[in-house]
Amino acid sequence: MKDIIDRIKTKYTISEVVEQxxxxxxxxxxxxxxxxxxxxxxxxxxxxxxVLLTAADWIENDKFQLTYLLNNPTEKIDLxxxxxxxxxxxxxxxxxHLWEQVATYQRELKExxxxxxxxxxxxDKPFILEGWEDIPPYRRDFDTKQYSEDxxxxxxxxxxxDPAEYMKKKLYPNE
Amino acid sequence: xxxxxxxRTVISPDGxxxxxxxxxxxxxxxxxxxxxxxxxxxxxFANWARANSLWVLGFGTGCGAIEMRPLMTPRFxxxxxxxxxxxxxxxxxxxxxxxxxxxxxxxxVVRTYEQMQNPKFVIALGSCTINGGMYWDSYNTINRLDHxxxxxxxxxxxxxxxxxxLTGFEELKKIIKEGRGEGANKYAENFDWYKANQKKIIKDWxxxxxxx
Amino acid sequence: xxxxxxxxxxxxxxxxxVLNYGLILQGIIRKIGARVGRRYGIRWxxxxxxxxxxxxxxxxxTHGVMFYIAPVFRLSGGIGLLLFMPVIFGSxxxxxxxxxxxxxxxxxFQFFGILGMALGAAESGHPYSAIGVSRGLSQVTxxxxxxxxxxxxxxxxxxxxxxxEIVAAQQGGxxxxxxxxxxxxxxxxxxxxxxxxxxxxxxxxxxxxEIPIGPPTEFHSGLLGVLQLNRAIFPVAxxxxxxxxxxGGATNWFELIVKTFFIYMWSVFVGVVYPRxxxxxxxxxxxxxxxxxxxxxxxxxxx
Numbered sequence: 001m002k003d004i005i006d007r008i009k010t011k012y013t014i015s016e017v018v019e020q021x022x023x024x025x026x027x028x029x030x031x032x033x034x035x036x037x038x039x040x041x042x043x044x045x046x047x048x049x050x051v052l053l054t055a056a057d058w059i060e061n062d063k064f065q066l067t068y069l070l071n072n073p074t075e076k077i078d079l080x081x082x083x084x085x086x087x088x089x090x091x092x093x094x095x096x097h098l099w100e101q102v103a104t105y106q107r108e109l110k111e112x113x114x115x116x117x118x119x120x121x122x123x124d125k126p127f128i129l130e131g132w133e134d135i136p137p138y139r140r141d142f143d144t145k146q147y148s149e150d151x152x153x154x155x156x157x158x159x160x161x162d163p164a165e166y167m168k169k170k171l172y173p174n175e
Numbered sequence: 176x177x178x179x180x181x182x183r184t185v186i187s188p189d190g191x192x193x194x195x196x197x198x199x200x201x202x203x204x205x206x207x208x209x210x211x212x213x214x215x216x217x218x219x220f221a222n223w224a225r226a227n228s229l230w231v232l233g234f235g236t237g238c239g240a241i242e243m244r245p246l247m248t249p250r251f252x253x254x255x256x257x258x259x260x261x262x263x264x265x266x267x268x269x270x271x272x273x274x275x276x277x278x279x280x281x282x283x284v285v286r287t288y289e290q291m292q293n294p295k296f297v298i299a300l301g302s303c304t305i306n307g308g309m310y311w312d313s314y315n316t317i318n319r320l321d322h323x324x325x326x327x328x329x330x331x332x333x334x335x336x337x338x339x340x341l342t343g344f345e346e347l348k349k350i351i352k353e354g355r356g357e358g359a360n361k362y363a364e365n366f367d368w369y370k371a372n373q374k375k376i377i378k379d380w381x382x383x384x385x386x387x
Numbered sequence: 388x389x390x391x392x393x394x395x396x397x398x399x400x401x402x403x404x405v406l407n408y409g410l411i412l413q414g415i416i417r418k419i420g421a422r423v424g425r426r427y428g429i430r431w432x433x434x435x436x437x438x439x440x441x442x443x444x445x446x447x448x449t450h451g452v453m454f455y456i457a458p459v460f461r462l463s464g465g466i467g468l469l470l471f472m473p474v475i476f477g478s479x480x481x482x483x484x485x486x487x488x489x490x491x492x493x494x495x496f497q498f499f500g501i502l503g504m505a506l507g508a509a510e511s512g513h514p515y516s517a518i519g520v521s522r523g524l525s526q527v528t529x530x531x532x533x534x535x536x537x538x539x540x541x542x543x544x545x546x547x548x549x550x551x552e553i554v555a556a557q558q559g560g561x562x563x564x565x566x567x568x569x570x571x572x573x574x575x576x577x578x579x580x581x582x583x584x585x586x587x588x589x590x591x592x593x594x595x596x597e598i599p600i601g602p603p604t605e606f607h608s609g610l611l612g613v614l615q616l617n618r619a620i621f622p623v624a625x626x627x628x629x630x631x632x633x634x635g636g637a638t639n640w641f642e643l644i645v646k647t648f649f650i651y652m653w654s655v656f657v658g659v660v661y662p663r664x665x666x667x668x669x670x671x672x673x674x675x676x677x678x679x680x681x682x683x684x685x686x687x688x689x690x
Binding site: 126128129130131132133134137142144145147148149151152153154155 | 278279282305306307311312313314315316317318319322372375376377378379
Binding site: 208210220221224225227228230248249252254255257259262263265266268292293294359 | 421424425426427428429430433436437439440441443444445446447448599600603604605606607608611
């Protein structure tokens, strides 16, 4: 694992390395170099399998974090490539030319986080939310409780009683 | 609205341009009618038959669908109560909403419900259909089913056991035999209210208002 | 055959008895199936309730004229098959409209219902209906070949096209039955019978769980009720046909019920053992073994 990261370092810059386990590490790279590093890992280092592409919303730092989790099936090791992109006009280079299924992940991210992937096939088509009009629901500034209350006719709550209090009142009303 | 459903002009095989409007051409948007019950004696007999021949639509909308399968097995055997499963909405009379409903599923549920023939009954299974259950604050699941479809019986629980569902069916039988199973007529009477509620949350409404 | 107003009454009586027998048979067979699966099963009168319920539905929608006519076609196929056969041998009441060439007409009525259904299903516009009908027509066409060869062999054996005379020739003990005297024709016909009953392994036409229920997907309310009536009458009519041709007919209703029940169990047993054939498999199968048996039957009769 260490020698792979060393080999990446000779060509690219890596800002942070987290070694989770012996066979799982995460590297943080810049937005410009990310696709190039992933291509390098796929073609030279044998990370042939893309496990997943996901995003996290770091609203405090005003950043989205994209994680490309790659797997090397011959050596049985995983490497996560982390990319931080800005939340304003979030956009990232598409990777659908490396693995076809990335286009589906990118469609989902576009819908759920509003991260744009220009040139990715079908990225603007609705994925699971049909006709969503609000801000993307997985962004942390989206108030899902408020939205649900405004939209879905919440049923007014019942009065609830503490069992001990309730039984006391019922059995010994005079005390 | 999808591209295929838009109104457009096409050249017919004999060279003349014709205008087609798929939503109008393929479906009807006639409003549902209120059907008056027949003479009480006939209606009582009909209700007995309806109660003893419940054809359930095989449409699992949520996690509760898994509770319907055991009913066919030797352990619970719902067939002995006259409950049978039917693969098409046209022929079935009971719609079991099994658990949470996302907005996307609700759209299909509304379409399916409208294809069923009067009299039709709805059993709402699980807490999710009553007040949203554990998905009460989700951005994508509805909270109260009775704002979108008339519901005859609620079965509470998360998830209710198959026994509870059987009790629900027995309750539905009682309701039908008493002549209170008029959900379809209720839907027709309050059609505008139900449609407004459905349209409030189903944003891409690419079907006619009533498509039987 | 002289026609009188009495015959209409007799025909209605036959239809009434056969309808009730068919419905009870349907219920009992399903009950037996449930008991085999260690379930309690439906009530034996459940088919009656289902029909009443379907007629009691308040709303009906239309897809066009043929959509209404198709169930009527299907039902007339079943009733036609029933009424042009002697149901009870030697009985004036239950011989109905059987005449000198009824065997040919009866063969035609086998095909009649599914043709009507094809028109109605096409009108309903449901894709599963179209799939079901195309499967049904190809399967019916393929099992019609061994069936017809068997029937021709029987007609050559007895030198007649009259079912009453064929039954008359088989009287006097089971050794005179066609199934003993002409085993090859009987084998070809009994195999074709499996296809005609539409039970597993040849139930790909209706194919529940796969294409919802094939041709009748869009039929509902009263229209489905008519189809259900036919589902009670048509199998019994076919059973009576096979009983007449192969098992010496029946001289009373009790004999008829016993014989038809056991003929029906033949298709039920096969259905329990074998899983569903795809339509190309069943067509290929009908055109090999049963067809060869049928041809052998013809050759044996001729020489």
